[in-house]
Amino acid sequence: MPRPPTSRPVRLWAIRGALGIAVLAALGLGRVISDAWPTGDSPEASFVRHGQVGDTVRLRYADVSVDRVAATGSLATVAGGARTSGIWLVVDLTVVARQRPLAAPRITITDASGRIFSPDNRSGYLFTPAQTGIPWHVRVPVEMPQGDLVGLVLRLTGNTEDNRRDDVASIDLGIDRSAAERLEQEHAAVEVRQGGPDPLTAAGVSS
Numbered sequence: 001m002p003r004p005p006t007s008r009p010v011r012l013w014a015i016r017g018a019l020g021i022a023v024l025a026a027l028g029l030g031r032v033i034s035d036a037w038p039t040g041d042s043p044e045a046s047f048v049r050h051g052q053v054g055d056t057v058r059l060r061y062a063d064v065s066v067d068r069v070a071a072t073g074s075l076a077t078v079a080g081g082a083r084t085s086g087i088w089l090v091v092d093l094t095v096v097a098r099q100r101p102l103a104a105p106r107i108t109i110t111d112a113s114g115r116i117f118s119p120d121n122r123s124g125y126l127f128t129p130a131q132t133g134i135p136w137h138v139r140v141p142v143e144m145p146q147g148d149l150v151g152l153v154l155r156l157t158g159n160t161e162d163n164r165r166d167d168v169a170s171i172d173l174g175i176d177r178s179a180a181e182r183l184e185q186e187h188a189a190v191e192v193r194q195g196g197p198d199p200l201t202a203a204g205v206s207s
Contacts, residue, residue: 046157046168053174059167061158062102062130066171067137068092068202071149071183075141076191077124086145087183088123090190091154091173092200093138095130102130105156109142109173112151117142124192131197138195149180 051057053066070090075082082088089109095102104127109117119125123141130136140154156169175183191201 046166048168048170051169051171053171055171057169057171059098059156059158059169061098061100061167062105063096063098064156064169064171065094066091066154066173067094068200069173069175069183070190070202071186072190073187074189075123076189078193079124081189082122082124084143086143087149088190089142089144089149089152089183090192091140091142093140093156095136095138095195096134097130097132097136099132101132102136102158104129105158107140108155109144110153110155111144111148117144126194128194128196130195134197136195136197137200139190139192139200141190141192146184147180149175149183150177151175 049057049059051065053069056063056065068091070092072088072090073084075088075090091109093107095105107119107127111117119140119142123143125139125141127138130138144152152173152175154169154171154173156171158166
């Protein structure tokens with residue numbers, strides 16, 4: 001007895017057609033996502049906002065500017081002082097928080113080789129929460145190796161744990177070879193105090 005004709009070819013073509021439509025839809029969605037999200041290795045990459053010394057870099061959560069860059073071999077801190085066999089790079093920032101206080105941003109220095117350096121407790125650095133709408137003056141000392149100041153970049157993120165799909169400030173500190181040589185000759189102790197609304201005295205001058 002002959003077997004009834006199967007509907008498998010019809011089903012197969014229907015499945016293939018549905019898959020084709022799904023792929024096209026996914027490709028269209030991918031174009032929308034790539035336009036809306038930052039491009040790069042990951043769709044969750046940070047939105048990097050670039051600037052130079054003196055520029056105001058506008059972020060979702062704050063306006064940030066580097067006001068001054070100095071260097072020294074010793075810091076004057078509340079605990080007494082801190083010396084280094086390398087060099088203390090001292091960066092003065094002004095931060096104006098948006099919408100809510102900025103409590104604990106992550107601030108790092110990246111050298112020309114991509115190595116990342118952070119402030120440590122020995123330097124006396126303390127970022128107290130920047131109050132909303134008030135210029136908050138912060139001194140950031142970072143211990144660096146001698147002879148490694150050319151091409152340094154400061155990066156600031158609003159969250160110490162996770163900055164995916166969020167704004168990141170990337171500020172070129174403007175240190176070429178001649179500026180690096182000048183900075184490495186600075187020896188006056190620099191006072192380090194917690195951030196606040198009071199303007200900072202010039203870095204490189206003991207207070």
